Amino acid sequence: MDITANVNQQLEIQESKIENRKSKITKGAALIVGGGIGGMQAALDLGDSGFKVHMVQRDSSIGGTMVMLDKTFPTGDCSMCMISPKMVELGRHANIDVHTLAEVVSVEGEPGNYHVKIRQAPRFVDPDKCTGCGICEKKCPKLVTSVFEQGLTTRKAIYSLFAQAVPNTRVIDKDNCLFFQRGRCRACEKFCTSKAINFDDTEKNYELHVGAIILSPGLARYNPIKRQELGFGRFKNVITSLQFERILSASGPYMGTIKRPLDEKHPVKVAWIQCVGSRDPHRANPWCSSVCCMYATKQAVIAKEHDNHIHPTIFYMDMRAFGKDFDKYVDRAKNQYGVRYIRSMVSSVHEQARTGNLILRYSLENGQFMDEIFDMVILSIGFEPHEDVKAFAEQFGIELNTHGFAKTEQFTPIETSQPGIFVTGTFQGPKDIPETVTQGSAVAGKTMSMLSSARGTEVSVKPLPPETDVSGQEARIGVFVCHCGINIAQTVHIDQVVSAAKEMKNVVHAENMLYACAQDGQEKIKQIVKEKNLNRVIVASCTPRTHQPLFQETIRDAGLNKYLFELADIREQCSWCHMGQNEKATEKAIKIVNMVIAKARYFEPVHTASFNVTPSALVIGGGIAGMTAALSIADQGFSVHLVEKEKQLGGLVNKLYRTLDQSDVQSFLEKTIDAVEHHPKISVYKGVEVKKTDGFVGNFKTQLSNQTDIDHGVIVIAVGGEEYKPGEFSYGKHNRIIVQRELEKRLEKTAPESGAHYVMIQCVGSREESFNYCSRVCCQDAIKNAIMIKEKSPDAHVTILYRDIRTYGLREDYYKKARDLGVRFIRFEVDKKPEIDIESAKPKLKLFDYMLNREIEMTADYVVLSTGLRPHPSMEKISKLYKLTRNLDGFFLEAHVKLRPVDFPFEGVFLCGLAHAPKNLDETISQALAASGRAGVVLSHDKLSASGIISKHNKQICMSCLSCVRICPFDSPYIDETGKVCHNEVKCMGCGLCAAICPAKAFQVNNFKDDQILAMIDACAGLN
Amino acid sequence: MIVGKQKSIDEVWAMIQGYKKVLVFGCNTCVAVCHAGGNKEAEVMASMLRMKAKQENVDIDIQDSGIERQCEHEFFESVTERIEWADAIVSMACGIGVQFTAEKFSTKPLMPGINTTFLGATEKPGVWTEKCQACGNCILGMTAGICPIARCAKRLMNGPCGGSTKGKCEISKDLDCAWQLIIDRLTALNRLNEYETLIPIKDWSTDRAGGPRKVVREDVMV
Amino acid sequence: MNVKTPSKLEKILASGQLAVTSECGPPRGSDPEGIIKKGTMIKEYVDAINITDNQTSVTRLCSLASCIRLKLMGLEPVLQMVTRDRNRIALQSDILGAASFDIFNILCLSGDHQSFGDCATGQNVHDLDSMQLLQVVRRMRDEGKFIGGEEIKRPPRMFVGAAANPFADPFEIRVPRLAKKIAAGAEFIQTQCIYNLDRFEEWMKRVRDRGLHEKVYILAGLTPMKSAGMAKYMKNRVPGMDVPDEVVKRLSGTPKDKQADEGINICIESIERLKQVEGVRGFHIMAIEWEEKVPEIVQRAGLYPRPVV
């Protein structure tokens, strides 16, 4: 048989396989259970890449836990400010249906094809009619303890979960509603001017047909009432960390001033007690909740920022600041904010009867007991699975691990025991926000691979009428002033605003509307646009941040370019803040409307350019991160170019044999390499480097060192890290001083020496200048090898010298196991490191034991150094090549620490693996899948459009002074082939820095042009 | 490029005393690139002068305008009317533009809005440094491409003076010794031996010493 | 003896004997008494006296007039001339003026920057630099021609010198720069004051490696320190000055009233050591406003009496 025949046969087999797959139904839709930040990220990624998404959420709003938080570590960003735009985006996403107050009843089917029964509880408010004005809530007479505010304050029986809730429709709490309970009241119905209240609303049952299921139900929190000795529930000034989060919040019960619940006094001495409900197998949960050390530190810092009189103290066991830049944050808390850290567990809390102050009893490390009085105590409560987790798991047919978290494997961290059902977020194990978001994108990536054949089949595009050409026309402005029920009208005299608008130049129509955003209101607007031949439209109602897109769509339906619209915010920024000052509020509303009219006169239609996308990815780095990302992108149906500097794939994982749970790393690596090298969509370049990349998202061109030229749409940077080569502890000067990696290799081949003493030293080359960060993997590495030694040779001795044991999350099990096996743990401080003596055949060690309060000595058969991780040396070059910033330690800086953990500020460039920060194998895999998910969002588009709100460059008046090129954070102005400044609008984010600095005024941001803004300023000051 | 630096508001204000209609007139080439006198800076200057007038309670109408270059006849056409309107002009151009504008409008009082500082380059955003003194007789070929006339405080042509210390000029630690730079560059070019060639006495006639200079190119005349 | 000028300094150097020169700064006024006094004080002990030209850019009685004073007293002046203040016409004219009074020595300098002096906002000229001035004087003397090429009726007869600073940066061109000055026409060199003898010796070694010591007479410059304060000032404030820490320490370690004597001791020890350095052909003792100590230094350094030529 000749070769061609052979190849043809192979091809036939492949084609028949593809046919086979096609014959099965694959739905291009996914179900996401849980509306927290992880589920939201998955929904947005899938929705943005051509899949239909159904999000089922038990609460009346999406948002999950993150919306309850005040600020987030380590950046101190406001949590709500970050998540709110995402909620808005998701709430009005054409491909995403949000089912609130809903639960899954049953699931049938198989991967690619599931039928899911949903039960949705009645809301009693019609979301189509409700405008979110909140008058009902104001008029409702019934007060109910607020669960959202953690019982610190009350809400009404008709309520929204929080001010920025999505959907912005209130809900009636039937169990507390006077009408439902006693048959009378109906105040909400009486006052609702849009007739949205529906007491006859009923439970709905329906079926959804989806191809994949993503579980992101999140977690519950430990109830500290179970630990009586800490006084929660008995003493009012003992609160949970989540309660304190609400106290800190500007929208919380005390509007952000720090008060204690008993007497609303300002506390001075505030104590945090760590590990309440965590790391406690006897009374609570054995695992570490991963986030409490950091959130307590953050709360202490923010508390101090709110009120400088506060003296925070944190009682803890181990400081688990294992994440990127976390140790630096803790150092700052200590040194800049004066947060006091005491390594001790509090044994009891008592209340001083008269003052309500709290007496904490705790023992120091050397056993000495102390009593200290505090004004307020905060219990850092941990995560635990929801009460009904078993039933939940059964419904989906997935297995749980012994602790009640979704069971996953080291190498498949987001896959449940059921193929086709994925898990993300804290249900998979305790984790913080960025890791949850990462997993959100990761499941999206996985889902895209699984459903790739059905991409685009469930989404529809709305047909639009052609746009009317308004160029050269004089402005004909229509102004619609909204009563918003009485929201605006009770404070602002609408008729005065309307008549004032009528007087304005270019205004050809002005009228009032009860609800501009209601269906009939929008129809009316469309009708007037046509009737009066309007070419600019203004609605004076609520904030553009939520409602601009809605009205833009309305005028687009009427044939107007959507950038000829503007909202005048006379609700959030006028009527709601000036209640009772009707005359002044009306005056201000008129001024706001005038300002917007002045601006609108200068509006011009904006046409956005679109460009083709090369459906191909460049992955830089052939370690496990790069390979995982490459496979996942290739499985989505896109071609991938994988570039590895070395002659061999695998990176650092080549030296790894076992994970903490003893999974076989080498055979996993082998399988992965095999899959990569044989994947029809992946081209592997080994021993090759990237030389140069030009272009922008969707259209990159890269030249490799082997002279190959590649066209691609995205870049995944996975250049990895390297292990620190120690110079300390006499490494290299004595044959019995080795590093963990060497020990691991030996243990893989030979059993440990019987009776030998292994002394491990942690934090070698980590957590001190000039590498002041935690390498995250070393604690587990040491414990993994210690367990291996003890299990293979129980009479061998292992001593681990550590600073803090950081076996976060479910890894804590192994810490316990090591201790149970007899591994000795002795703590040291960075300024009192163990001293090593290598004069004799066996190294001798000397160190200070804080428990014994004296110096001790020991002889080691082996000293094993737990060495840290470093950024890969090639990062320097890559960072210059792609203009990527790095943090102080040299790791790449992501676009946003919390919500864009695998993105770079530059569109189309993604990050994963050790290049981001030190992390474990399973975390690297999750992050690589996340990068693939984010890449899939770009690559799934045939064309991408530039945004409308971008800076426009006028080449005619530009003199190429380069100010814009230098200041732009997104690299969008550049020097073109003619040597002049040119602007790449695709990269432009519309921030306007270029426009502000340009001495020739050659840049103008659409809808924020200088003439428009100046007209607003003039109008504001009373000129027209 | 010609680098300039804005004069203080008080100085400009003092110059326009007594006029009723003042036009602040930008030049959108060199001095715009160094953020001193472009059309945008003219706008800002006019605004600040108007506020000064308000503070001082002086009745004066101050407007702004600008053209591409105040050293070319053709560009002035578009602004003749605005210039005619004004009693006085504050030109934000370099000394060239100020004089050119003055020549064109012989009856208009003209004030400089900026100080013309030197011929230089953008060292980094916000920092401009002198590179050339337009001596008209370039010796850069002998000095490794670094001009000792513009960049040595004594414009020494044959090497550093005895005050060169650690690469810095004797008159300021913030100033690079031009000759150190020349030596470094010659070393990098592996041409340090050329240093010993004596640079002959310079013909300064092409500099200021020869009187106002002129370049005549018949081939480009129209 | 092969000499090109009637200069006494040249004759002594050409005869192979160690030469000794010193310098006087003219007063900041029109009274010539200061010069006369200083000249009288040291005339027995030195072969020639340099007159500075508005040193450190501070305006003083002019160098040329002061030189004429000394000449009239029968002393041997060295006319210092900086290119900072005069263009090529003035420079040539002053050279002719000096020659008309039979001033036979000239030291060509560029001069300190005006920003150090009393006219910091003034303009500097630097129509020529010091090397170009050297060429000009040599051409005037040897070819009898002005810069413009016209003949000079009675050409000046001047022994032409230049300064060298072995300690300024960049160090690697210190010797090439000397070579360049020699090529430009320098016949004798007076160096910057030497405190770092190791570095000076290193420089001299490089000078000898190129054989430059055969082509020019090098006079080692010395300035006695009056106090530890002066040492510190010279170390930290004077550009191009290299004062080693040991010198500062040695003076600081001496009681205040003995510091001046110690400064003289250091100076004399330096001379003794420099006498051993091949290529050092004499000493230029710049006792700044401390001329009365010159006789003592010359005597104690074994350089007295001065030869007669």
Next chain:
Amino acid sequence: MEEPKKIPRDWEPDILAFACHYCAFAAADLAGVMRLSYAPNVKIIRLPCTGKLDYIYVLRAFEQGVDGVFCAG
């Protein structure tokens, strides 16, 4: 030093705020959502980012008689 002018007791300054669409403008919205009351003499101009703030906006505002300019982002 110039003597500052005496401020009459009942005088209320006119304030113009420039706010970043993403943060400060959102914060102003939140103040409304929470029904926080403040004086009505503050008007807000939305910018895509406070980086868009131009000198001339501030100058123009003062020139037109605004008493205070507030930029938040």
